[in-house]
Amino acid sequence: MTQSRLAQAMGVSEEHLGKMERGLRTLTQGNAARAAQALGTPLDEVLGRTPVDVRTEADLGELRAVIRRFDLPGERPRVDFRGILTRTKRIGGHVKSADLAALIDELPEFLTIATDHAHATGKPAAWEVVTLGYSAVYYLAARHRWMDLAELAVVRQKAAAERATPFAPVIAARDEAGAFLNSGDFPGGLAVVDRALVRAQAELSGRERTLAEGVLRLRGMTLAGRLRDRAEAERHITGARDAASAITEDVTDSGRMFGPQNTAVHVAATLADLGRYRESADTADELKRTKLSLPPTRVMNLFVDDSRTRLALKDRDGALMSLRLAFEAAPQKAKVHPTSQEVLRVLVELHRRSNPDLRKLANTMGLSF
Template sequence: MTGTTKMPGPGQNVAVLRKARGMGQAALARRAGISVSLLSKIEIGDRTLSQGVAASIASSLGYTLDEVLGKTPVEPANEGKIKELRGAIRRFDLPGEPHQNSSELVGALGEIIRLRGNADLAGVLSRLPGLLADATNHAHVVGRPGAWSMVADVYSTVYWLAARHRWMDLADLAVTKQRMAAERADPLAAVIAARDEAGTFLNFGDFAGGLAVVDRAVVQAETILTAHERLFGLGILHLRGMTLAGRLKDKVEAARHREQAWRMADEFPRDAGDHGIHFGPENTLTHVVATSVDLEEYGDALSAMENISHNPLSLPATRIGPLRMNFSRARLALGDREGALDSLSDAWDAAPQMARVHPHSQELLRVLTSIHRRSNPRLMTLAKRAGIPF
């Protein structure tokens, strides 16, 4: 595993940070635009902390979103790999001799994309430093757009890994280098870099800024991409826009991006993977579920999940895990505690490493353990998997 998390989780962090600022619940609730009742329930574990509310609280307290949600600490065994990774990033413009040829790099990149799809965070981290160094050195030697696309893809995976753990300084650095590599790469790489850049705005809680990045990138994609790549690039941008708008509680903007994403997805008979990212009708549906929950349209989320239950998904674990977490969020919001526990257990089964570090999983487990005032064998089993007392 790439890190350990200490419960009770993000919601109680709010109380700790609020008290550190010397602020009462009423003052914070007023500044964040939420009710005192909701804030109190979040702090004591009767309600989950959504990332939209967390962003408002973070801004009101003068913290970043990742500080409120809590960064995943780096395990001592992984400190060396993180140091190697930062070293490889630092040497972006100081190339050495590559240790792998083009075909070997393609194979190594394919393997790390497979691990990413499986939500194997530890496996990804173990291979990233060497692959990043070799891909960068190789691109400097051959200078071809395809080689620089591989570099951009590796940086996209660095961003993905860092964002999962909320190591936002590393995520920020990764997308900066990704954008530099994409300037020398194939056109689609630049669009994916913009998508990941918008992701850093999402992770920092600047949802409006992220939407501005998406809108700019959509114009760029419409200009530089053609055919299948144009549909794919625009599709993944609109999915990012839908998520950002949902966190911002902007139903009109979320609907606009949802409509455009579906328009692109309708051109795909099934989901396609490119550069380590999936797009098509299935991934669009998973984003609809997540955004419906963020907008507190829980009935819509459950309706979308009904469609999924009749048509099992072919998406990788990195998408299935968060989908099950969002299903759990919707069920818990509607008072279905047992159903919420079912879905959270499914998320742990699909992607255990991701579930351990994901703030939605942490919050769901915190609240479920809080509101179950009696022994619950299934919950005790899940709490044991998460390494928390119950």
């Protein structure tokens, strides 16, 4: 395929594509998806899958075995439901702090215990715990771009959600749409979001309905931004802001990650996806002037998206500062995140002088300087 044909298929100029190839411009996840579609290859092959060592491979093998046995319950676990809830909070803590190593280590045993207990009792609350467990599996897999594992996780999550509490299908739909997002099928993900919104509006009420709409709108705006559909993005941004105005502070429990600050993080990222970099930077600056109450994983997203925005505005120092703050907030997630990898790659290529902070980050990512 000629460069001209690929650029046309991606909707960018040949000059822009050439700069991305030479490391002078970041390859955004939206452009990566369009490249994957044009080349007929999976998105995770374009962005690169995170390699695993022998120990991690063994842990993942154990996790896959547990997932396969979803409908083959074992004996009822000796751990009571209170103990399972304690473990659920610990898993949630690993997600919030982006402790990916701890998730790989703990998820196989946790899912085994939680699923066996849910089969034994049949209680919706027990199945909601299983839903949250598979949400953590999806989060782990998506961060590393292990998309086969992510897609298997959302299938199991959806099955568990149908037996769980009324809010559980919202969490499952958010992650199912996320699997479409991470595979580059943005229209499919938007369809999942809209279907889930209709269901949530029909089955939920009060604060739960507001949270559901907010959670789903955040996913919707991200998908629309990657699709570069301004009207659809604005629809979801408006919906998310309306929902956030009814929530006094950000909620981060039991998969219900939504609130005013989280909405602002997503809006800034979506504006950058749409090429509205000055607006994105202003949104991020306004948020950074407040006292952040977000978990580290969301703080990391704020700064990593701000780093690509600063780079697009030709503010290399600002891009490096935001990238450094992203690594400080959640180092494990920042190390495997495709946007942080891309920004760092471009900064290394562009810099013509030694920079201790850049050299340190490059060494962390295994890039030569």
